[in-house]
Amino acid sequence: MNKAGSSGKPLHNSVPPIDDIPVAFRDTPEQKPQSRFSRGWLIAGLVGLGVTLVAGVGFALVETQSMASRQTAESTPSAPASESTQPQPTAGATSSVEEQESLLGHKRYAEAPAAELKPVAPDGSIKMRKAAAEAFLAMQAAAQAEGISLVPISGFRTIDDQQHLFFEVKAERAQVATKRAEVSAPPGYSEHHTGYALDIGDAAVPATNVNPEFENTEAFKWLSANAPRYSFELSFPKDNPQGVSYEPWHWRFVGDSDSLETFYKGQGAK
Structure with missing residues (x-):
């Protein structure tokens, strides 16, 4: 029932109390109470979803970092092992290749193959490598044209030959x-093994053969001025770094790549 206003007429435009508004037309629908069981499942579902999202994000981050690490490792060259991880030489081991390949001031040399040797003496008893032999014969002919007679005394020697020259003569x-090494190399360490070395004498004064006095001969003077034209050089000049006695009669051929590497490989410029 409508209440009357002060004039005694009913107030048709006034808003009735909420209890008088039909349920279907009320602004706020009636809320039904939810059971504890429903609320529990909702909370559990939300928590589970959150955990799943966090786990998924974490896995994605870990996988991204792992892929980045693998790509970095593949693109970055591995660093050399540190000194502490590299094998260390044992006590008393030779510290350099040069020390391993030298003995009493003489370098180690391999024997020249017999097939590569050519005679430089009329009787064929003295031989050198072909390139060296041809150069010597040309040099000998040039000297002869000027009245100088160059005589080959000793060329290629086997290691067995050097055994006698070093050990037996040393004993005699x-x-x-150390004293014997000043004038003769140990077997395996003689330049004569290479087929590029030659002892030269002067036919005019044979008494100076294999003797320091050879430096006073015309043959030595001619060689000093002309030998380089034929790619020959003195092996053991005075005060040589190897400590070998001065040998003015001992010359070696360095006229091709093999002979040059044989005598100079591994050595710095002098």
Whole structure:
């Protein structure tokens, strides 16, 4: 029932109390109470969804970092092992190749193949490598044209030949090894093994053969001025760094790549 206003007439435009508004037309629908069981499942579902999202994001981050690490490792060259991880030489081991390949001031040399040797003496007893032999014969002919007779005394030697020259002569002369090495290389360490070395004498004064006095001959003077034209050089000049006695009669051929590497490989410029 409508209440009357002060004039005694009913107030048709006034808003009735909420209890008087039909349920279907009320602004706020009636809320039905939810059971504890429904609310529990909702909360559990939300928590589970959150955990799943967090786990998924974490896995994605870990996988991204792992892929980045693999790509970096593949694109970056591996660093050399540190000194502490590299094998260390044992006590007393040789510290350099040069020390391993030298003995009493002489370098180690391999024997020249017999097939590569050519005679430089009329009887064929003295031989050199073909390139060296041809160069010597040309040099000998040039010297002869000027009245100088160059005589080959000793060319290629085997290691067995050097055994006699070093050990047996050393014993005959009662020399210690270091003293003998000043004038003769140990077997396996003679330039004569290479087929590029040659002892030269002067036919005019044979008494100076294999003797320091050879430096006073015309043959030595001619060689000093002309030998380089034929790619020959003195092996053991005075005060040589190897400590070998001065040998004015001992010359070696360095006229091709093999001979040059044989005598100079591994050495710095002098």
